[in-house]
Amino acid sequence: QQTAATTLGYTTTHQLDPDRALNDIGFDSLTAVELRNRLATLTGLRLPATLIFDHPSPMALAEYLRAELVGDGVDEPEVDEKEIRRVLAAVPLSRFREAGLLEALISLVHAETAASASAPVSRAEEQIELIDAMNVGDLVQRALRNTQS
Incomplete structure (x- = not known):
């Protein structure tokens, strides 16, 4: 949520409704690409170009990233x-x-x-x-x- 708020130029996440569609809160094609690039840099994940279309709200996006980063808990490698x-x-x-x-x-x-x-x-x-x-x-x-x- 913080990255989405920063991408839109907001100073806090309070201005974002986590369940509202990203395109309804101000994302257009350019800011969608910027958000994807920022999230890819932060997470180290290779994210699809259709990221915000596949996961259209901050909450859906967070759930997707959590699943990609943490997995479903099965066969997770031991953390050093x-x-x-x-x-x-x-x-x-x-x-x-x-x-x-x-x-x-x-x-x-x-x-x-x-x-x-x-x-x-x-x-x-x-x-x-x-x-x-x-x-x-x-x-x-x-x-x-x-x-x-």
């Missing part, structure tokens, strides 16, 4: 968490910010700490440490829940 942490650590925070992911990751930490910590996290460094402490599965699950809400 250490390798993923190494790769993620190599990515500068500015890239997460540009991709619209830093805010989502920090909100994941807030949700996680609200349930388990007595004092709220107040500094970005502490939030990043908490993100680092979460395992990959937790991060993915929290991110997917945020795209659905």
Whole structure:
């Protein structure tokens, strides 16, 4: 949803109805291609040219991407968490910010700490440490829940 909002020039996702057709919220053929290219860059997936026609709402698109990224849970390869942490650590925070992911990751930490910590996290460094402490599965699950809400 964040990528769709950014593509349309919106500052927040609140302006998008996740169940409304993408072409009804302002996407035309050029912005559809831009959205597909941004999502392909973010996910590393090769996405079809007909992406928004095949999945016409932000919710349908998110469900498709989740299925492509996570799969149906059957025969999933074991995740080498250490390798993923190494790769993620190599990515500068500015890239997460540009991709619209830093805010989502920090909100994941807030949700996680609200349930388990007595004092709220107040500094970005502490939030990043908490993100680092979460395992990959937790991060993915929290991110997917945020795209659905």
